[in-house]
Amino acid sequence: MYKYDEIDQRLVDDRVAQFRDQVKRRIADDLSEEEFRPLRLQNGLYLQRHAYMLRVAIPYGLFNSAQMRVLGHIAKKYDRGYGHFTTRQNIQYNWLNLEDTPEILAELAKVQMHAIQTSGNCIRNITSDPFAGVAGDEVVDPRAVCELLRQWSTLHPEFAYLPRKFKIAVSASAEDRAIVAAHDVGLYLHKNNQGQLLADVLVGGGMGRTPILGVIIKRDLPWQELPNYLSAVLRVYNRFGRRDNMYKARIKILVKALGAEEFARQVESEYEHWVGGNSTFTETEWQRVAKHFTKPAYKQATSLQAEQVAQLADATDQKAFARWLERNVKSHQVSGYASVVLSLKPHGTVAPGDVTTEQMLAIADLADKYSFGEIRATHEQNLVLADVEQAQLYSLWKDAKTQGLVLPNIGYLTDIIACPGGDFCSLANAKSIPIANEIQKRFDDLDYLHDLGDISLNISGCMNSCGHHHVGNIGILGVDKDGQEWYQVTLGGDQGNNASIGKVIGPSFFAEDMPDVISKVIDVFVEKREPEEKFIDAVRRLGITPFKERVYQDRPNRKAADEVSHG
Numbered sequence: 001m002y003k004y005d006e007i008d009q010r011l012v013d014d015r016v017a018q019f020r021d022q023v024k025r026r027i028a029d030d031l032s033e034e035e036f037r038p039l040r041l042q043n044g045l046y047l048q049r050h051a052y053m054l055r056v057a058i059p060y061g062l063f064n065s066a067q068m069r070v071l072g073h074i075a076k077k078y079d080r081g082y083g084h085f086t087t088r089q090n091i092q093y094n095w096l097n098l099e100d101t102p103e104i105l106a107e108l109a110k111v112q113m114h115a116i117q118t119s120g121n122c123i124r125n126i127t128s129d130p131f132a133g134v135a136g137d138e139v140v141d142p143r144a145v146c147e148l149l150r151q152w153s154t155l156h157p158e159f160a161y162l163p164r165k166f167k168i169a170v171s172a173s174a175e176d177r178a179i180v181a182a183h184d185v186g187l188y189l190h191k192n193n194q195g196q197l198l199a200d201v202l203v204g205g206g207m208g209r210t211p212i213l214g215v216i217i218k219r220d221l222p223w224q225e226l227p228n229y230l231s232a233v234l235r236v237y238n239r240f241g242r243r244d245n246m247y248k249a250r251i252k253i254l255v256k257a258l259g260a261e262e263f264a265r266q267v268e269s270e271y272e273h274w275v276g277g278n279s280t281f282t283e284t285e286w287q288r289v290a291k292h293f294t295k296p297a298y299k300q301a302t303s304l305q306a307e308q309v310a311q312l313a314d315a316t317d318q319k320a321f322a323r324w325l326e327r328n329v330k331s332h333q334v335s336g337y338a339s340v341v342l343s344l345k346p347h348g349t350v351a352p353g354d355v356t357t358e359q360m361l362a363i364a365d366l367a368d369k370y371s372f373g374e375i376r377a378t379h380e381q382n383l384v385l386a387d388v389e390q391a392q393l394y395s396l397w398k399d400a401k402t403q404g405l406v407l408p409n410i411g412y413l414t415d416i417i418a419c420p421g422g423d424f425c426s427l428a429n430a431k432s433i434p435i436a437n438e439i440q441k442r443f444d445d446l447d448y449l450h451d452l453g454d455i456s457l458n459i460s461g462c463m464n465s466c467g468h469h470h471v472g473n474i475g476i477l478g479v480d481k482d483g484q485e486w487y488q489v490t491l492g493g494d495q496g497n498n499a500s501i502g503k504v505i506g507p508s509f510f511a512e513d514m515p516d517v518i519s520k521v522i523d524v525f526v527e528k529r530e531p532e533e534k535f536i537d538a539v540r541r542l543g544i545t546p547f548k549e550r551v552y553q554d555r556p557n558r559k560a561a562d563e564v565s566h567g
């Protein structure tokens with residue numbers, strides 16, 4: 001894992017000292033809230049519904065046990081004993097006091113963590129595949145590129161005040177696990193026949209109120225040229241992006257307005273001034289960074305067949321353990337090893353992605369004991385221990401079970417992605433967490449979930465789409481009509497290589513109707529499904545009409561939101 005050098009350390013330490021002074025001045029009222037706002041946002045501090053919320057960066061979702069312990073300690077000492085892992089592979093605290101925030105940043109800085117560029121109109125945390133460096137289908141390891149881009153984009157003076165936030169995702173495997181096309185810039189890394197590392201560059205994706213999937217505007221860009229080409233993209237965006245209307249300020253709107261071809265042409269003409277310039281990544285830079293991403297000291301372990309691993313369990317645990325192996329354990333590049341997903345989605349009890357201090361400390365111990373001290377955050381709001389010896393899987397399962405982290409529901413309907421919604425977020429139209437919990441309770445039967453197979457269900461509390469509802473096979477969006485909370489349902493969204501944006505099925509529903517609505521959608525799937533067909537494939541084959549007909553057929557005996565609104 002990358003280790004900050006003295007330059008990084010000085011940067012975060014200086015920032016803590018600066019922020020401490022800013023907070024002091026705010027508390028003394030020497031700074032008004034208006035003056036303080038941009039300063040706190042540069043340090044990931046939002047003022048939310050009940051308290052201050054701090055978003056801490058986890059670069060490309062990779063962190064270690066020492067950092068996790070500090071995250072757990074912060075949750076206990078300064079928050080209410082838990083933290084929330086987000087779809088951007090970051091962690092957020094929801095209940096902070098302003099006076100404590102400098103000290104929190106100081107504690108984070110000691111383990112090379114910070115909240116810089118987790119907010120504001122700058123280049124945000126770069127996201128990537130949580131299985132980077134270990135995935136069986138990996139083409140190249142993307143982590144060195146992610147880190148080089150992190151360094152390049154951190155405090156980049158020219159790109160600190162973009163028209164709007166800017167998100168970059170990197171994928172380098174056969175299967176895209178980073179929803180690359182839903183980002184302002186997405187990179188697909190690959191190698192040519194000569195072994196040269198290249199990038200295909202996508203531009204103009206994003207969710208929010210105008211969901212758009214990005215398109216490739218440059219193929220086979222040599223990795224050394226990434227800062228030059230991305231600078232050209234950002235320059236065109238900086239110059240022509242809409243600063244007059246924040247709802248039209250994202251790069252996707254500019255790309256849409258110009259057309260991808262014209263946008264690419266403008267980038268190309270800007271790029272001519274940058275190509276081969278001072279910012280070009282060099283081999284020396286690569287070596288400096290890539291040495292941190294060498295393989296851990298794997299044992300010479302024999303690869304075990306699935307049945308052999310299953311037999312590690314005691315008789316009473318065999319069924320539960322086998323299920324967990326099937327859903328939560330992923331293949332690994334190294335023989336005798338596997339990657340494990342710890343589910344942060346216990347059915348119906350906590351917000352998806354929430355982890356208590358006790359769990360954080362336990363996960364840090366698990367990482368040390370089983371996975372070379374490393375942890376990854378996934379954009380589905382789960383955690384990964386990437387390097388577990390197969391022979392240790394049962395032992396890990398037993399340890400993780402004591403913390404409620406082994407629900408075998410990864411990729412199932414109850415592995416719900418949800419934003420904080422109306423419980424915390426001041427922008428929300430409606431709550432997300434209780435909806436997630438009620439659906440989880442309704443679909444609590446693991447046998448049934450197993451029969452249903454892969455289904456993603458994502459919930460956002462408003463159009464900003466922090467919960468990725470547009471790319472959920474089933475998407476739920478909180479809407480506000482006449483001061484009441486309603487929920488709109490979309491079907492057919494997907495992430496991965498076949499990413500797509502879901503379609504709205506019709507008028508919205510009340511919160512209490514939502515478990516029934518989802519049940520009806522699932523009933524149609526079960527009735528019309530072909531053998532072994534996945535939910536998303538069935539929706540694509542059947543279209544949304546049969547689902548829509550069933551859901552609205554004997555609609556709950558009350559008016560739909562749209563009917564209320566429009567008389």
Ligand code: HEM
Pocket residue numbers: 046048053085086087088092164165167183184206207208209246250418419420424425426427464465466467468
């Ligand atoms: C509670 C405080 C939060 C606030 C005030 C907030 C605010 C926003 C806003 C205003 C947008 C729309 C930006 C635009 O399209 O221009 C947005 C998008 C987004 N946020 Fe949040 N958010 C919050 C929490 C979260 C959380 C907890 C997550 C992860 C679960 C998250 C992940 C995202 C994602 C994935 C998008 C959309 C992706 C995109 O189009 O780039 N946010 N957020």
Ligand code: SF4
Pocket residue numbers: 419420421422425426427428429460461462463464465466467
């Ligand atoms: S989607 Fe809306 S409600 Fe949910 S966290 Fe984002 S801004 Fe808040």
